Amino acid sequence: MKTKAAVAWKAGQPLTIETVDLQGPKLGEVLVEIKASGICHTDYYTLSGADPEGIFPAILGHEGAGIVVDVGPGVTTLKKGDHVIPLYTPECRGCKFCLSRKTNLCQLIRGTQGKGLMPDATSRFSLNGEPILHYMGTSTFSNFTVVPEIALAKIRSDAPFDKVCYIGCGVTTGIGAVIFTAKVEAGANAVVFGLGGIGLNVIQGLKMVGADKIIGVDLNPAREKMAREFGMTHFLNPKDIEAAGGNIVDAIVQLTDGGADYSFECIGNTRVMRQALECTHKGWGRSIIIGVAEAGAEISTRPFQLVTGRKWEGSAFGGARGRTDVPKIVDWYMEGKINIDKLITHTMPLEDINKGFDLMKSGESIRGVVLF
Numbered sequence: 001m002k003t004k005a006a007v008a009w010k011a012g013q014p015l016t017i018e019t020v021d022l023q024g025p026k027l028g029e030v031l032v033e034i035k036a037s038g039i040c041h042t043d044y045y046t047l048s049g050a051d052p053e054g055i056f057p058a059i060l061g062h063e064g065a066g067i068v069v070d071v072g073p074g075v076t077t078l079k080k081g082d083h084v085i086p087l088y089t090p091e092c093r094g095c096k097f098c099l100s101r102k103t104n105l106c107q108l109i110r111g112t113q114g115k116g117l118m119p120d121a122t123s124r125f126s127l128n129g130e131p132i133l134h135y136m137g138t139s140t141f142s143n144f145t146v147v148p149e150i151a152l153a154k155i156r157s158d159a160p161f162d163k164v165c166y167i168g169c170g171v172t173t174g175i176g177a178v179i180f181t182a183k184v185e186a187g188a189n190a191v192v193f194g195l196g197g198i199g200l201n202v203i204q205g206l207k208m209v210g211a212d213k214i215i216g217v218d219l220n221p222a223r224e225k226m227a228r229e230f231g232m233t234h235f236l237n238p239k240d241i242e243a244a245g246g247n248i249v250d251a252i253v254q255l256t257d258g259g260a261d262y263s264f265e266c267i268g269n270t271r272v273m274r275q276a277l278e279c280t281h282k283g284w285g286r287s288i289i290i291g292v293a294e295a296g297a298e299i300s301t302r303p304f305q306l307v308t309g310r311k312w313e314g315s316a317f318g319g320a321r322g323r324t325d326v327p328k329i330v331d332w333y334m335e336g337k338i339n340i341d342k343l344i345t346h347t348m349p350l351e352d353i354n355k356g357f358d359l360m361k362s363g364e365s366i367r368g369v370v371l372f
């Protein structure tokens, strides 16, 4: 079949809208009509050329929602008409990682996924006979896409695609980092570095679990208003603190009587990652890295920071097991327990997707969503 898709031909170049060829689903695969897809900072990171796994030409996008239109042989858990969210972190429930119960990082198809290929090591997308690569196993910047069955969460059919697509990455990553990875307890003090599409969801997760001080840090003063609406209790702008001769770590340590219980880095900046670790409390502080840093970047701190009880950790897709947890998060949205609508500041047709990237880069949008 043919499908309309935004193709990333080369790093650093705008996407172009093409009518590409899409082969039907093979063994264990599902054809999905994508109805909406958010634009995440990670799509930009890969497009920029900073991703060591970034390969081109590819169809980016990993924050979608849509409807099953066909299933390949061997598919047993999904049928035509089911509403689904594609998962860049699948859940096979049979690999060593899934069975460990210690991680959400299912590895059954990670090798081929990282090479832009389906599990049989081929691509379903092509143009003029030349293959175009998949991205994160999802390629949601295509109106139709083929996804492995284990990488699809079945969701309720009354959930609006244009909102719940965001659960495919940002919402789950932010809220999940609080409840699944850090398991923050009521009354804890926490700091969130970066109040964008991920950080604001960390804030809403912290509010949900009853955190005490919820400190937000961002260079963009325009982020304060929205963050307060989502539960932030204190806002710190490093520019203002430095202009007054101070530093952000000391400011947080003072505000929290010795350091935060938890911190979350939602930027992808290794200098900030160090600050996020060092502003946590001696003896028990835990710092969770969510931001994705460019190829070759390294983190550093004095080992003494760890010897004295701070823990440096990371979180991918919020530690969520997609097929199990994503349908529950959709329920939370439908029951009014979490707010997604306010964070989706812009929507656009696929033809305007490059404008969506520009809005994110300039800090104007929190989440832009492409509507098909």
Ligand SMILES: NC(=O)c1ccc[n+]([C@@H]2O[C@H](COP(=O)([O-])OP(=O)(O)OC[C@H]3O[C@@H](n4cnc5c(N)ncnc54)[C@H](O)[C@@H]3O)[C@@H](O)[C@H]2O)c1
Pocket: 040, 041, 042, 045, 169, 170, 173, 193, 194, 195, 196, 197, 198, 199, 217, 218, 219, 220, 223, 238, 266, 267, 268, 269, 272, 289, 290, 291, 292, 293, 315, 316, 317, 318, 360, 363, 366
């Ligand atoms: N680990 C995961 O599973 C996962 C999932 C999704 C996104 N991410 C990563 O999370 C990061 C954030 O994604 P996003 O979509 O929220 O991005 P975003 O662009 O919406 O938000 C980033 C925010 O950080 C702020 N910022 C930038 N530099 C700063 C600095 N030095 N100090 C303070 N604030 C600063 C910006 O003003 C912006 O508000 C990215 O690196 C993305 O790739 C990781």
Ligand SMILES: N[C@@H](CCC(=O)N[C@@H](CSCO)C(=O)NCC(=O)O)C(=O)O
Pocket: 040, 042, 043, 051, 052, 053, 054, 089, 105, 110, 169, 292, 293, 295, 316, 317
């Ligand atoms: N290819 C990148 C990895 C980027 C990365 O860490 N991705 C996150 C999801 S970001 C979603 O917006 C993730 O899930 N990581 C776990 C994994 O990729 O297996 C690089 O190599 O830097």
Ligand SMILES: [Zn+2]
Pocket: 040, 041, 042, 043, 062, 063, 169, 170
């Ligand atoms: Zn993402």
Ligand SMILES: [Zn+2]
Pocket: 090, 091, 092, 093, 094, 095, 096, 097, 098, 099, 105, 106, 107, 108
């Ligand atoms: Zn698995």
